Amino acid sequence: MKRKSGKLWRFLTVLAALVMGGAMTPGAAAQPFADWFVDGTTGSDSNTGQTWGQAFATPQKALDAAQPNSGEVIFVAVGTYYPEKKRGRE
Numbered sequence: 001m002k003r004k005s006g007k008l009w010r011f012l013t014v015l016a017a018l019v020m021g022g023a024m025t026p027g028a029a030a031q032p033f034a035d036w037f038v039d040g041t042t043g044s045d046s047n048t049g050q051t052w053g054q055a056f057a058t059p060q061k062a063l064d065a066a067q068p069n070s071g072e073v074i075f076v077a078v079g080t081y082y083p084e085k086k087r088g089r090e
Contacts, residue, residue: 033070036062039077052077060084 036049036056043055049065052075056062059074059081066072 033067033072036065036072036074037077038062038074038081040079040081041077043077058084 039055043057045061047054049056062074
């Protein structure tokens with residue numbers, strides 16, 4: 001078997017490292033999609049929104065966090081949610 005040229009071999013090695021290990025390194029890359037959680041009773045908009053234990057308090061916060069057309073899912077706990085009041089609107 002022929003040995004790969006130096007530059008090509010290094011490139012392939014770096015590429016393999018990024019594909020195999022880079023994506024699993026914490027904080028290396030964002031997930032392609034995520035689930036978001038909203039619980040108006042126990043949630044907080046300062047939470048991460050990525051688990052029920054870290055749920056957002058408002059659906060608007062989850063909508064702001066989600067990427068459009070990405071397949072992300074927003075789970076909303078049973079409850080009554082009201083739109084936020086905007087200044088200048090009654």
